[in-house]
Amino acid sequence: MRKSRPKKRVLLPDPRYKDPIVTRFVNMMMYAGRKNTSYAIFYNAISLVEEKLKEKNGLDIWRKAVSNVMPTVEVKSRRVGGATFQIPTEIRNDRKMALSIKWIIDYSRARNEKTMSEKLANEIIAASKNEGASIKKKEDTHRMAEANKAFAHFRS
16 A cells, blocks of 8 residues: 555544444434434434333443344455355454444334334343344354354465
């Protein structure tokens, strides 16, 4: 590479909980620059989680859900001698966070509830209990890595 790596941008914390990870989640959930709409969906989902589970702090449940969905290994395709192998690799912390956030958002969008807040709240509740589609995605990823453990020596 001729140029140096770009500097990591620092995210501002969100207005209500003062947490930059919430801002990251909201940014990944946002469509067409509608950040206020995205914040409203997130905050409504957290309040729905608090109502359904009768907890005081829905943000802790959200953090638990995100940490439950975080994968530790993933498979990457690598071409060796005309054959393509799925090689299991460890994941960096920022990528773990990005994958878990992305999976929670994607699988909450695919749910069958009426509003996005309800979908997100139910996916957060399911993920905090180690259930749901996002947890299944994590387990499938780990299973794939385990099945291709024999090709780990191709790692570069």
